[in-house]
Amino acid sequence: xxxxxxxxxxxxxxxxxxxxxxxxxxxxxxxxxxxxxxxxxxxxxxxxxxxxxxxxxxxxxxxxxxxxxxxxxxxxxxxxxxxxxxxxxxxxxxxxxxxxxxxxxxxxxxxxxxxxxxxxxxxxxxxxxxxxxxxxxxxxxxxxxxxxxxxxxxxxxxxxxxxxxxxxxxxxxxxxxxxxxxxxxxxxxxxxxxxxxxxxxxxxxxxxxxxxxxxxxxxxxxxxxxxxxxxxxxxxxxxxxxxxxxxxxxxxxxxxxxxxxxxxxxxxxxxxxxxxxxxxxxxxxxxxxxxxxxxxxxxxxxxxxxxxxxxxxxxxxxxxxxxxxxxxxxxxxxxxxxxxxxxxxxxxxxxxxxxxxxxxxxxxxxxxxxxxxxxxxxxxxxx
Numbered sequence: 001x002x003x004x005x006x007x008x009x010x011x012x013x014x015x016x017x018x019x020x021x022x023x024x025x026x027x028x029x030x031x032x033x034x035x036x037x038x039x040x041x042x043x044x045x046x047x048x049x050x051x052x053x054x055x056x057x058x059x060x061x062x063x064x065x066x067x068x069x070x071x072x073x074x075x076x077x078x079x080x081x082x083x084x085x086x087x088x089x090x091x092x093x094x095x096x097x098x099x100x101x102x103x104x105x106x107x108x109x110x111x112x113x114x115x116x117x118x119x120x121x122x123x124x125x126x127x128x129x130x131x132x133x134x135x136x137x138x139x140x141x142x143x144x145x146x147x148x149x150x151x152x153x154x155x156x157x158x159x160x161x162x163x164x165x166x167x168x169x170x171x172x173x174x175x176x177x178x179x180x181x182x183x184x185x186x187x188x189x190x191x192x193x194x195x196x197x198x199x200x201x202x203x204x205x206x207x208x209x210x211x212x213x214x215x216x217x218x219x220x221x222x223x224x225x226x227x228x229x230x231x232x233x234x235x236x237x238x239x240x241x242x243x244x245x246x247x248x249x250x251x252x253x254x255x256x257x258x259x260x261x262x263x264x265x266x267x268x269x270x271x272x273x274x275x276x277x278x279x280x281x282x283x284x285x286x287x288x289x290x291x292x293x294x295x296x297x298x299x300x301x302x303x304x305x306x307x308x309x310x311x312x313x314x315x316x317x318x319x320x321x322x323x324x325x326x327x328x329x330x331x332x333x334x335x336x337x338x339x340x341x342x343x344x345x346x347x348x349x350x351x352x353x354x355x356x357x358x359x360x361x362x363x364x365x366x367x368x369x370x371x372x373x374x375x376x377x378x379x380x381x382x383x
Contacts, residue, residue: 017032017037018033018237019031019032020032020033022156022157022248027158029176030179031244032181033151033233033236034184035184036183037181037182037184038073038144038183038186039073040073041070041074041144041181044179045115046078048140048179050112050113050114050115050140051114052080053081053113054117054142055081055083055115056081056084056116056117057119057124058083058084058124059085059089059123059124060087060088062088062119062146066119066146066186066189067083067119070117084101084105086101086124086127088123090276092124093123093126094162094163098127098131101127101128101131102135105131110135110136110139112138113139115139115142116131116142118142118144118155118177120146121146121154121194122145122155125143125160126160126161126169129141129175129177130161130172132160133160133172133174133175141175141177141178142177142179142180142181143155143180144180144181146183146187146190147190147194147195148190148195149201151198152198152236152239152240153198153204155177155180155182156180157247157260158176159172159174160172161173163276167272167342170342174251174252182236184233184236188227192319196225196283196319197282197286197320199221199318200263200283200315201283202235203217203314203315204286205242206359207263207294207359209242209259209360210238210242211358211360213238213242213360214360221317221318222317243260246259246260259363259364262290262356263285263286263290263292264285264354265293265340265345265351267287268289268339268343270289270327270331272339273329273331273336273339279327279329280321280328287318287321288320288321288322288327290315291315291323292380294312295312295380296353297356299376300355303355303356303357303358310359311359323380324381324382325381331382332382333373333377333378334374337374350366351368351370352365352366355368
């Protein structure tokens with residue numbers, strides 16, 4: 001990955017917006033990052049629409065806070081719009097809700113020229129994107145992510161999908177949006193815990209390929225979490241540029257894109273064991289999974305212990321979980337490994353892990369045997 005210079009002095013004034021191009025040939029699009037973009041959503045969206053008609057898909061929490069502003073912006077731009085409001089939470093990302101959403105969209109007589117707007121966090125983005133991928137064999141969609149996690153990760157790159165009984169995100173499609181609008185101002189309404197969970201995905205980009213960005217976060221992460229406009233925009237644009245670089249090289253996760261799953265193999269297992277709910281948010285699972293990925297890297301002789309200590313200290317300072325005890329319930333090594341065997345990166349029955357040689361130097365390996373993994377998890381606190 002090309003290093004992104006993290007110097008805040010290189011960023012434009014707070015009032016400006018930045019465009020991060022996702023270069024995928026005919027499927028290319030921009031991620032627009034800046035403050036107060038929701039009021040401009042109509043003018044920003046209009047150029048990418050096949051016709052001026054959209055259906056917004058959102059959840060009850062986002063609708064109560066922001067739907068009126070989005071609808072007003074679309075109306076000002078002359079874009080006809082309707083809204084579908086779903087229940088919030090990870091449980092909405094399922095077959096039943098997908099079927100219901102598709103039925104509601106078809107009842108509105110949508111056409112292939114109709115564009116869906118995913119207006120919410122990762123759950124809404126993943127579900128709406130998958131609906132767009134299969135509705136009428138594919139319609140366009142726009143992402144307007146309202147959480148930090150969605151702005152830096154799930155809204156960019158075209159991964160869409162739902163959860164299955166066997167695990168998280170096991171059913172889905174690659175379907176790129178035609179635009180992503182990341183309004184940093186809407187993050188001001190996020191609960192601190194949700195903001196922290198998203199911050200784990202920001203840190204991930206430093207851990208996998210940009211040691212300087214991680215060092216910048218050590219100095220400025222508190223400002224990002226506290227709402228500093230310049231720091232927040234810089235963290236988001238740097239994260240999106242890092243992801244854009246990887247997605248442009250490997251759109252369908254045949255190689256280097258798997259590095260973006262750093263912390264996720266562990267994290268998804270923790271989420272599954274805690275019930276995909278409020279006990280452990282996705283980003284919290286990623287933070288804990290990232291700590292364990294560094295600890296396992298140290299144990300296998302790949303990584304200096306000092307780097308693992310820095311990672312643990314940074315996540316702890318951000319208020320994120322760093323020990324299995326933080327999951328709120330006892331975890332069994334055997335159960336966690338069972339979930340890991342369902343990971344999408346399993347090849348020929350062998351689990352794939354993203355480990356690190358140090359901060360900013362992640363790599364893929366299939367050389368972690370289950371006996372070693374079980375002993376490691378037990379030593380980390382699993383039963």
